[in-house]
Amino acid sequence: MVDTTKNTLMYTTWGTKTAKPVNPNVAAKLISKAKKPLLVAGAEIVDNEQLAQRAIAIGKKGVQIAATGHAITVFHGKGVNAKYINIHALAHYLGDKNWKGLDGQGSYDMIVFLGHKKYYLDQVLSGFKNFSDLKTIAIERHFMQNATLSFGNLRPDVHIEALDEFIENL
Amino acid sequence: MSKISTGHFSIEDLENVQITIGKIVGAIEEKVAEEIDMGPTPKPSVSALRDWDHQLLTRYQPVYTPQCDQCCYCTFGKCDLGGNKEGACGINLAAHQSREFLLRVITGAAAHSGHGRHLLHYLIERHGRDHPLDVGPSNLLAPNVQMVTGIKPKTLGDLEAAIEYVEEQLTQLLATVHMGQEGAAIDFESKAMHGGMLDHVGMEISDLAQMSCMGMPKSDPEAPLAEIGMGCIDATKPMLLVIGHNVAGVANMIDYMHENDLSDKIELGGLCCTAIDMIRYQMDKGGQPYAKVVGTLAKELKMIRSGIPDVIVVDEQCVRADVLDEAKRLSIPVITCNEKIMYGLRNRSKDKADNIIEDLVSGKEAGALILDLDLLGEVAPRLVMKVAPLRKEKGIKALPSDEELTALAGKCVHCGACELVCPNNLPIMDAMKACVEGDLTKFESLHDHCVACGRCDQACPKDIPVLDVIEKASQKAISQEKGLIRSGRGQISDPEIRQEGVNLVMGTTPGIIALVGCSNYPEGTKDLYKLAEEMLKRNYIMLTSGCSAMDLGMYKDEDGKTLYERYPAKFLGGNLINVGSCVSNSHITGTAIKVAAIFAQRNITGNYEEIADYIMNRIGAVGVAWGAYSQKAGSIATGCNRLGIPVVVGPHGSKYRRALIGKPYEEEHWKLYDARNGEDLPIPASPEFLLTTVETVEELMPMLAKNCIRPSDNNMGRMIKLTHYIELSQKYLGQMPDDWHRFVRTETDLPLAKREELLKILEKDHGWEIDWKRKKILSGPRMKSDVSAQPTNLKRLCKGEC
Numbered sequence: 001m002v003d004t005t006k007n008t009l010m011y012t013t014w015g016t017k018t019a020k021p022v023n024p025n026v027a028a029k030l031i032s033k034a035k036k037p038l039l040v041a042g043a044e045i046v047d048n049e050q051l052a053q054r055a056i057a058i059g060k061k062g063v064q065i066a067a068t069g070h071a072i073t074v075f076h077g078k079g080v081n082a083k084y085i086n087i088h089a090l091a092h093y094l095g096d097k098n099w100k101g102l103d104g105q106g107s108y109d110m111i112v113f114l115g116h117k118k119y120y121l122d123q124v125l126s127g128f129k130n131f132s133d134l135k136t137i138a139i140e141r142h143f144m145q146n147a148t149l150s151f152g153n154l155r156p157d158v159h160i161e162a163l164d165e166f167i168e169n170l
Numbered sequence: 171m172s173k174i175s176t177g178h179f180s181i182e183d184l185e186n187v188q189i190t191i192g193k194i195v196g197a198i199e200e201k202v203a204e205e206i207d208m209g210p211t212p213k214p215s216v217s218a219l220r221d222w223d224h225q226l227l228t229r230y231q232p233v234y235t236p237q238c239d240q241c242c243y244c245t246f247g248k249c250d251l252g253g254n255k256e257g258a259c260g261i262n263l264a265a266h267q268s269r270e271f272l273l274r275v276i277t278g279a280a281a282h283s284g285h286g287r288h289l290l291h292y293l294i295e296r297h298g299r300d301h302p303l304d305v306g307p308s309n310l311l312a313p314n315v316q317m318v319t320g321i322k323p324k325t326l327g328d329l330e331a332a333i334e335y336v337e338e339q340l341t342q343l344l345a346t347v348h349m350g351q352e353g354a355a356i357d358f359e360s361k362a363m364h365g366g367m368l369d370h371v372g373m374e375i376s377d378l379a380q381m382s383c384m385g386m387p388k389s390d391p392e393a394p395l396a397e398i399g400m401g402c403i404d405a406t407k408p409m410l411l412v413i414g415h416n417v418a419g420v421a422n423m424i425d426y427m428h429e430n431d432l433s434d435k436i437e438l439g440g441l442c443c444t445a446i447d448m449i450r451y452q453m454d455k456g457g458q459p460y461a462k463v464v465g466t467l468a469k470e471l472k473m474i475r476s477g478i479p480d481v482i483v484v485d486e487q488c489v490r491a492d493v494l495d496e497a498k499r500l501s502i503p504v505i506t507c508n509e510k511i512m513y514g515l516r517n518r519s520k521d522k523a524d525n526i527i528e529d530l531v532s533g534k535e536a537g538a539l540i541l542d543l544d545l546l547g548e549v550a551p552r553l554v555m556k557v558a559p560l561r562k563e564k565g566i567k568a569l570p571s572d573e574e575l576t577a578l579a580g581k582c583v584h585c586g587a588c589e590l591v592c593p594n595n596l597p598i599m600d601a602m603k604a605c606v607e608g609d610l611t612k613f614e615s616l617h618d619h620c621v622a623c624g625r626c627d628q629a630c631p632k633d634i635p636v637l638d639v640i641e642k643a644s645q646k647a648i649s650q651e652k653g654l655i656r657s658g659r660g661q662i663s664d665p666e667i668r669q670e671g672v673n674l675v676m677g678t679t680p681g682i683i684a685l686v687g688c689s690n691y692p693e694g695t696k697d698l699y700k701l702a703e704e705m706l707k708r709n710y711i712m713l714t715s716g717c718s719a720m721d722l723g724m725y726k727d728e729d730g731k732t733l734y735e736r737y738p739a740k741f742l743g744g745n746l747i748n749v750g751s752c753v754s755n756s757h758i759t760g761t762a763i764k765v766a767a768i769f770a771q772r773n774i775t776g777n778y779e780e781i782a783d784y785i786m787n788r789i790g791a792v793g794v795a796w797g798a799y800s801q802k803a804g805s806i807a808t809g810c811n812r813l814g815i816p817v818v819v820g821p822h823g824s825k826y827r828r829a830l831i832g833k834p835y836e837e838e839h840w841k842l843y844d845a846r847n848g849e850d851l852p853i854p855a856s857p858e859f860l861l862t863t864v865e866t867v868e869e870l871m872p873m874l875a876k877n878c879i880r881p882s883d884n885n886m887g888r889m890i891k892l893t894h895y896i897e898l899s900q901k902y903l904g905q906m907p908d909d910w911h912r913f914v915r916t917e918t919d920l921p922l923a924k925r926e927e928l929l930k931i932l933e934k935d936h937g938w939e940i941d942w943k944r945k946k947i948l949s950g951p952r953m954k955s956d957v958s959a960q961p962t963n964l965k966r967l968c969k970g971e972c
């Protein structure tokens with residue numbers, strides 16, 4: 001079992017409320033319990049085969065995917081439910097209770113993030129943290145302090161191991 | 171004899187006085203003419219355009235992404251506003267974020283306007299108030315100034331009233347940042363837009379003044395090419411490095427060097443917009459710049475640490491705060507010449523040149539503050555000629571040797587501290603490991619992504635000078651950094667607008683993409699080149715300025731040609747136009763205003779709202795500040811936004827704390843009035859944002875094509891724009907865009923080559939009714955195609971309303 005809660009070192013603080021470090025199995029269980037989870041997969045997966053495989057595997061478990069940047073190129077023909085959307089627009093729509101979601105079937109109650117630039121995602125998460133009730137889980141290689149729950153800072157190989165454990169428990 | 175040009179006066183006990191009446195009659199006529207064509211909002215106050223702003227902000231709602239959840243503005247605090255709580259003064263996080271954004275905007279606007287004020291003051295002293303403005307073959311000399319203030323400047327002196335207005339308004343805006351007071355985020359947003367608008371006036375004043383007095387190219391598509399890149403610097407010559415944004419001092423150095431036969435003896439290089447403007451200086455009558463552009467702020471620390479400069483002169487704005495400390499370590503004297511940067515140095519403005527030079531050559535003082543720019547013009551070149559041989563003699567060592575490089579990399583314990591503090595979280599640990607094994611390629615790759623902030627140096631627990639390691643390991647790559655940049659040509663001229671305006675409004679030229687702003691790119695400089703090349707091939711007009719203009723010149727094609735050599739610089743589709751430095755960004759908004767004035771014959775004088783409304787609905791222009799980091803870039807973007815021009819920033823732009831994004835799924839926000847009859851006019855959701863971030867350049871390209879779509883496009887124009895949107899989406903995202911059908915009004919909007927295929931999709935996937943015999947759409951589109959429609963946001967402009 002990978003411990004992803006050890007290193008939660010931050011470069012700067014945002015405020016008084018920071019993410020709770022979470023282990024892969026716990027994160028997976030929370031997502032499994034959610035009514036309508038959404039994986040937001042960022043463009044960092046495009047040139048990272050290891051991450052791309054894990055993002056596809058999460059999609060294959062039935063989690064809908066919002067592909068931001070040009071991450072959608074990874075999901076074509078892979079049999080997952082993925083749609084392109086700009087991440088800043090997505091953040092805006094997710095905060096709107098009237099938004100019907102990517103599939104027109106209603107919005108989401110648990111948002112999972114993988115494959116994003118640290119500084120960019122923490123900004124997006126800061127919007128969620130302060131202006132919405134959404135629960136967010138970052139399964140990134142870095143500790144995302146503005147998420148509700150986040151993996152700690154991990155070495156790339158440990159991160160992949162953690163993702164595998166996360167997928168197993170979905 | 172005394173002259174009184176304007177004003178009231180009374181003379182009592184008149185005796186032996188001759189009074190000559192000169193231009194009184196003409197002046198009255200002029201005044202009357204001005205009053206007749208004056209629009210409703212000359213010199214608008216903070217609230218004068220509030221209704222317009224609120225209208226924009228209803229469709230494009232602020233999206234806040236705080237950098238900090240707390241407020242530390244006053245001694246009530248610190249207040250934790252997390253979760254949108256209220257602080258002790260009553261402000262909540264949303265309002266505080268909009269206040270923070272306002273502060274960024276007015277900081278940027280003040281930087282440009284302060285620059286403008288300094289230049290104007292200096293140039294009036296040299297050339298007089300009556301010096302005519304000369305910007306090229308145009309009658310509309312100052313579109314931003316005229317539209318905002320109602321003033322039609324003809325001379326340097328005429329610009330004074332305009333800059334005074336900007337200064338007064340900036341003071342009013344700054345006052346609103348004080349604790350408490352404003353509690354509505356939307357009104358801070360409106361104020362931010364006011365600040366952005368003022369910024370474009372301030373920038374225009376700066377550039378008009380310098381273009382008119384300093385012999386800069388004037389709407390010249392043949393403006394010369396200059397060398398750019400760290401690799402083009404001749405390190406064998408004494409090197410004078412200038413950094414900043416205000417060319418006034420450098421111009422004097424160039425003059426002195428020319429007069430004293432030093433031009434070919436000194437290597438003059440520049441960073442940031444001072445560099446851009448020094449290659450414009452005295453280039454309006456032909457000639458070839460001998461000064462070289464080193465590059466953007468991202469090259470600043472690297473250039474200093476290379477040890478090549480023998481003297482550094484800094485003026486203002488994008489200049490690192492530690493130039494003096496860095497230079498001191500390498501025995502490089504630093505001269506500051508502007509009150510914005512004084513680095514604690516002794517003011518030598520009234521000293522003799524010989525005394526200053528002696529103190530700096532001997533090392534008695536590390537630098538000098540010289541505010542007298544004539545004195546600076548003499549001291550800097552003379553100083554560099556004296557310091558260079560001494561530095562060579564001393565054998566000043568800058569970067570580590572090859573052996574030291576390996577040893578330094580070997581000291582790394584791979585703790586990850588540098589990666590955590592790196593703005594781009596670059597994989598420095600991997601590169602260190604590879605370096606120990608003699609593989610420098612990873613560092614070479616990092617070099618282009620590294621913005622040379624130096625935070626890694628500060629964080630390393632082993633005191634490894636990480637930036638020096640990156641720079642040393644990348645010497646081969648740096649030596650190959652040699653490109654060409656076209657010197658800034660200034661405004662788009664009136665005749666050019668007459669020629670191209672119709673294509674822009676009808677959409678047959680698919681759009682204007684303005685690549686502006688700084689160098690904090692997410693994935694290095696090459697993305698910018700990739701973007702420009704793709705859009706130029708597709709016949710978009712590419713306007714560029716400042717740091718973006720520099721980085722575009724850094725890459726060559728297989729034939730060894732830069733984009734500036736491959737694409738001409740006229741205001742036509744498929745042309746690449748460098749308008750100039752940071753302050754030349756005003757010519758980009760100026761171009762849009764000119765289209766309204768010249769092509770559409772709208773009265774622009776003091777008529778902001780109507781012109782912004784025209785631009786928003788008819789001119790397919792999008793700004794891109796891919797590496798934006800400065801407050802100035804935020805301010806420029808906000809000025810574009812108030813004028814209805816959307817702007818995209820790269821991922822780092824999320825740290826501006828707020829975006830303005832529309833919701834295409836809320837149909838009530840996507841309709842205008844038809845000015846012919848006041849009826850509702852549904853429009854496509856484009857632009858779908860006023861300010862947003864984009865993650866990658868691959869995502870950016872289709873997004874740009876989509877957001878150039880405007881309600882005024884004719885069928886040919888819409889077909890062209892839709893073709894590019896679909897093709898770019900297929901090329902970079904591997905799919906048809908999900909929303910392409912929303913932009914179709916009639917079958918003639920569809921790309922010709924794919925018409926049948928797309929009609930089938932419209933029928934099958936979207937339930938549209940198609941007459942297959944005539945290949946016509948019978949029902950389905952939300953909008954009608956009507957080229958005579960007059961889209962407007964403003965009810966007052968509709969027939970029967972006034």
